[in-house]
Amino acid sequence: MAPVRNAKVLFNQPLAGLPEPGKTTIYDTSNIIDLDMVPLNGGVLVKVLSISVEPLTAGLMMGPNKPASIPFPSYQEGQPTFSFGVGKVLRSENEGFQKGDYVVSPVLEHAEYTIPTDLNFLQKIVPEPGLPPSVYIGAAGMPGQTAFYGWKEYSKAKKGETLFVSTAAGPVGSMVLQLAKREGMKVIASAGTDEKVKLAKSLGADVAFNYKTTSIEEVLQKEGPIDVYWDNVSGSTLDAALGNAALHARFIGCGFISQLVDRTGNGVNMKNLANIVMRGINVSGFLANDAFLLEHWEKEFNDTIPKLLAKGELKYIEDRTMGLEHVTVGLAEVMAGKSMGKKIVVVSEE
Amino acid sequence: MAPVRNAKVLFNQPLAGLPEPGKTTIYDTSNIIDLDMVPLNGGVLVKVLSISVEPLTAGLMMGPNKPASIPFPSYQEGQPTFSFGVGKVLRSENEGFQKGDYVVSPVLEHAEYTIPTDLNFLQKIVPEPGLPPSVYIGAAGMPGQTAFYGWKEYSKAKKGETLFVSTAAGPVGSMVLQLAKREGMKVIASAGTDEKVKLAKSLGADVAFNYKTTSIEEVLQKEGPIDVYWDNVSGSTLDAALGNAALHARFIGCGFISQLVDRTGNGVNMKNLANIVMRGINVSGFLANDAFLLEHWEKEFNDTIPKLLAKGELKYIEDRTMGLEHVTVGLAEVMAGKSMGKKIVVVSEE
Known part of the structure; x- marks a missing residue:
């Protein structure tokens, strides 16, 4: 197959007020990727499905001024932004992941395709029947x-x-x-x-x-x-x-x-x-990534909440924006209180 | 014995800023009491030794505006003010108290002598050897x-x-x-x-x-x-x-x-x-009179802290003002940050 476009959202300058596309970030469509041939070096190739935009993303948009307690690296000028996201494995050279697996990561690049550099952040999910994978960066995430x-x-x-x-x-x-x-x-x-x-x-x-x-x-x-x-x-x-x-x-x-x-x-x-x-x-x-909270409650959450969501006993609400180019506008909407339920940017439906 | 003076501090008007004698309170020396003959009606006659002045007293000085969570009645105009205090029993018609007992109460009247109306607030103490009774309204109280x-x-x-x-x-x-x-x-x-x-x-x-x-x-x-x-x-x-x-x-x-x-x-x-x-x-x-705190820690406090204070392993500091007439000035000093350690007003040395 011929190489395809791999559009990305690049960090440009730290947040001052609400984020603005073209200023805070730049939408870059100049990259191409050969999905069959790109070397994985033992990693996995992920097609990005949905991206979460949320207050944590705003913290990262502060660049070098991000709050110290956010346990992720700062956004770097000229490099892709990232956040919680869900994707699908296209190819894998790692035994933990297979083609067709759904994966979530708190640091998924805002791109159409990505080869995560640190597989420790990548987590395989098996969506509850009836529950779209995107819910795993929302009510089930x-x-x-x-x-x-x-x-x-x-x-x-x-x-x-x-x-x-x-x-x-x-x-x-x-x-x-x-x-x-x-x-x-x-x-x-x-x-x-x-x-x-x-x-x-x-x-x-x-x-x-x-x-x-x-x-x-x-x-x-x-x-x-x-x-x-x-x-x-x-x-x-x-x-x-x-x-x-x-x-x-x-x-x-x-x-x-x-x-x-x-x-x-x-x-x-x-x-x-x-x-x-x-x-x-x-x-x-508290922040939900606190180790002692995970230790106390992660298992009970995984055992009960996705099932209740799939059965409709708990409701989830998604506010979907279509298209990777809208990540920055989506974040501004969240920060201005204009979103309903969980704001996600859909990069690809499947 | 002939009747003696029984001076009292009377509440006059609610606090506005710092308390002022003659305005917030009036020092009244017009009362007398016959210590041998005054009827007790099953109660006890207490000679007041020391009075505590503290933020709680300031709350009560607000009169009808006192914070709702203070579990004591408001000060009434023309009636004696009260606070934590320690005294000595002069006469008793109640089997729980004997002449010579030391007692503490959170609502001890600011008077030279008092017959507490509600004995439930009166608590007998046996001071640790070497520890003055006044410490029981301070570091041991x-x-x-x-x-x-x-x-x-x-x-x-x-x-x-x-x-x-x-x-x-x-x-x-x-x-x-x-x-x-x-x-x-x-x-x-x-x-x-x-x-x-x-x-x-x-x-x-x-x-x-x-x-x-x-x-x-x-x-x-x-x-x-x-x-x-x-x-x-x-x-x-x-x-x-x-x-x-x-x-x-x-x-x-x-x-x-x-x-x-x-x-x-x-x-x-x-x-x-x-x-x-x-x-x-x-x-x-929290406030220290919270029932669940008492349940958790009162016994351990009583078993350990007075002993450590008596041995000198924990230090207590008393800021003593002599004379009942100085209750209101003492409170103003506490509120203005002019006192060192525990502020007490000594009404009588023994």
Whole structure:
């Protein structure tokens, strides 16, 4: 077969505000690849199917300024960007992988085809019947794990208690919402558009509201106090939650969208921090790749969540953008709160 | 014996800023009491020896605005104020108490003599030989318990790790500092005067500094990152600690002096909240009267800490003011950071 195009997204300059194609990144269509002949040197050739764009990607887009706790190398100028992604093996010289295998990687290159340099990051998946491979970078992958690990480790959920979850229509929040309902909690959900509010209600939220048109403080005063707060945004939403927390409330933080978007460095004004003491609140922050969380909860996640998703007992929502060239615009949409559920960029359907 | 004076401190009006004698409270010397004849109705007559003034007292001085989580009744206008105190039984009609017993209570009236209305709050103590009864409202009492309970429940201290403790010369901070040194930690201590810094060094702090003349940020950048932060102040000190936290740091909050003193309601500006997520930090707030903390740690505290204090293996520091009339000035000193160690007002030496 003749060589084919291998388009790539190249990192150009560190993020300042929202990412822009042509500035933050460059879409490069100048490469070609011979899929039959390209040397693998003991590795595997992967056709990229879907790419995840998410806050972690934004962190990497900071280039040399990326947060130190992100355990991946910085994006390098002129080199392909990467993120969680799912692909299909076209050829393999490694005994762990065979042609036709589906694979996921947290550092899959934003390209049409790639030969991963470090096979330790590449993980074979066997999709549950009925579940598209792309779900393994969404509800059955990192965002689902984030929700599940944090919920299991920190929520101490009790039936009849009240949860407040911010960004309830996002890939993590929508899973948290459903886990809480399965445990018999009352769920208060916030989101940034009326369409997202509808989605949260359809997933079982008892109370759902648009925080851009409705006062968080008023809703929580009426529907709280809250026993568990799932924080995807920090800032003033966190402050409102602190002001309406029950005694011994558990606050779980896995997101910081408001800080990533606000690059002014001015910080946020907090009025209710004293409640952490006065109401005996426990605040736990985490990233889902934390080794001790994997050790505690990875097996249970793999044994249960994909099956529940395939059976429809847990819902997943994908926000699909077609075409590798839209990675950077897709990330800007996520950061601006314009995506619903899990944002993926589909590079190839199969 | 002829009736004697029974001076009292009466609550006059809720706190606005720092408490002022004659405004917040009135010192009333118009009462007399016949110690031999006053009817006890099955209760006990207590001679007040020492009174504790502390942040909790400031909360009660808010009158009707006291924080809801303080499990004591509000101060009533024209009625005596109260707080933790230690006294000696002069007469008893209750089988649980005998003449000569020492007693402590969290709601001991600020008076020379008192007949407690609710004996459930009155607790008999048998001071460890060599330990003055007043220590039982300090290092062997509530402040010591606050330090011990919080440390045991939340610090997960490991030898070689680094602690940062704010208000290190206070009754809670000075105990935390010593507990951390006993577990082989490096201790960074901050305090608000050079005299307090000296005290912290004498208690074993590896690094001690005056936060009014030295940048917290610079010290923590040089001596950190910190694995455990003991927060007595919240606000900008908490923010600096978040900025210099190690992965999986534990933050323990039992104080909120900065919020009590700042009554403007403007809140505090926080720049480093995202680190709670990025560095997987756990923040635990608590009050020492929490039932589950008592259940976990009260016995171990009583079995070990008073003995260590009596032997001198743990140090206690008392800042004594003589005379009941100085309760309100004493509280203002505590709130303004002018006291060293445990502030007590001595009503009578024996």
